Amino acid sequence: MGDSAAESIPFPLGSEPAAGRETSRSNSPLAVVTGATRGIGEALSRRLAAARFRLAVVGRDTDRLRTTVRALDLIAGSGRVFGFRADLTSPRSTVDLASELARRFPAIDVLVNNAGALFSPRQTSVDGVEATWALNVEAPFLLTGLLLEPLARGGSGRVVNIGSAAHRTGRLDWDDLERRRYGAWGAYAQSKLALLLWTREAARRYANLPISFNVAHPGFIRSGFGQTSARGAWRAVLTVAELFARSSAAGATTPYFLATSPSVAGVSGQYFSRCRSVPPSSRARDPEAAARLFDRLLATLSSVAPGLWTFQR
Numbered sequence: 549m550g551d552s553a554a555e556s557i558p559f560p561l562g563s564e565p566a567a568g569r570e571t572s573r574s575n576s577p578l579a580v581v582t583g584a585t586r587g588i589g590e591a592l593s594r595r596l597a598a599a600r601f602r603l604a605v606v607g608r609d610t611d612r613l614r615t616t617v618r619a620l621d622l623i624a625g626s627g628r629v630f631g632f633r634a635d636l637t638s639p640r641s642t643v644d645l646a647s648e649l650a651r652r653f654p655a656i657d658v659l660v661n662n663a664g665a666l667f668s669p670r671q672t673s674v675d676g677v678e679a680t681w682a683l684n685v686e687a688p689f690l691l692t693g694l695l696l697e698p699l700a701r702g703g704s705g706r707v708v709n710i711g712s713a714a715h716r717t718g719r720l721d722w723d724d725l726e727r728r729r730y731g732a733w734g735a736y737a738q739s740k741l742a743l744l745l746w747t748r749e750a751a752r753r754y755a756n757l758p759i760s761f762n763v764a765h766p767g768f769i770r771s772g773f774g775q776t777s778a779r780g781a782w783r784a785v786l787t788v789a790e791l792f793a794r795s796s797a798a799g800a801t802t803p804y805f806l807a808t809s810p811s812v813a814g815v816s817g818q819y820f821s822r823c824r825s826v827p828p829s830s831r832a833r834d835p836e837a838a839a840r841l842f843d844r845l846l847a848t849l850s851s852v853a854p855g856l857w858t859f860q861r
């Protein structure tokens with residue numbers, strides 16, 4: 549699944565100052581968006597760029613990232629969009645990405661953990677982790693837990709995790725979270741349930757920090773979903789289903805609302821659909837499962853990510 553190293557790419561090519569640390573707080577807010585090279589993440593990045601955000605966009609493919617940054621540059625203005633390459637199925641690559649982001653940006657106002665996929669057949673990352681669990685659950689957990697300090701620095705950081713109504717059919721298989729007995733939908737639904745659980749637990753454990761943690765369901769959206777990660781029957785099903793789906797721009801509406809609206813300042817630990825807080829499934833509201841999962845992820849990932857979720861004010 550590609551290289552594991554994260555890499556910052558200077559854009560526009562050659563004209564950005566060398567990859568140094570920003571020394572003063574810019575007037576315009578900074579948003580980090582993963583999975584910005586396609587679909588909902590790309591549409592969201594466009595809206596944020598138009599709203600005068602500076603953007604750090606994350607993609608895994610250098611050429612697509614280059615194209616995305618050039619397009620965003622036209623909206624945001626030159627020198628306000630930064631591209632970072634990382635394979636988010638690799639915990640090591642995600643940790644490198646977090647270090648690079650923290651090194652470059654003292655303050656991060658919005659982190660959108662958008663990159664996600666359904667995999668068929670089962671795949672593993674370069675580190676040997678099942679890809680759905682690695683990309684949809686571990687990567688956002690790592691990125692968020694390693695960026696608490698820059699997120700807190702601006703005084704009102706927002707973490708927007710892109711979930712899915714699919715969580716309603718999800719169950720956590722505690723003995724087999726990486727699903728050796730694999731079904732693509734079961735692994736995907738489990739991952740979105742897990743994302744909701746740890747997000748709600750983060751909101752509870754870190755309520756003293758000036759950071760909100762919420763989950764957005766984008767709706768049923770026509771995007772690149774499944775086009776690279778699914779083969780065979782699942783690819784066919786998703787291709788046909790997308791004929792009935794809404795546009796990627798529509799899918800960006802609720803994430804954009806959570807990233808920017810004054811009406812949700814200070815709201816944390818909630819699940820949003822169509823720009824409204826709605827109750828997630830009863831399994832996603834289980835506080836014991838949330839705490840257990842958070843501790844499990846910490847135990848699994850702390851060895852590759854020293855300092856994970858340790859920042860306190």
Ligand SMILES: NC(=O)c1ccc[n+]([C@@H]2O[C@H](COP(=O)([O-])OP(=O)(O)OC[C@H]3O[C@@H](n4cnc5c(N)ncnc54)[C@H](OP(=O)(O)O)[C@@H]3O)[C@@H](O)[C@H]2O)c1
Nearest residue numbers: 583585586587588608636637663664712768769771772773
């Ligand atoms: N589409 C829907 O109906 C729907 C519904 C509910 C929830 N969602 C969620 O919405 C989010 C965005 O999905 P989408 O529909 O916009 O899908 P998409 O069009 O396939 O976009 C996914 C993005 O994630 C990136 N990505 C995939 N694997 C990666 C990796 N290993 N490392 C780094 N980046 C990676 C992709 O990069 P490349 O350009 O390199 O492929 C792409 O930019 C996902 O979390 C998905 O689960 C989607």
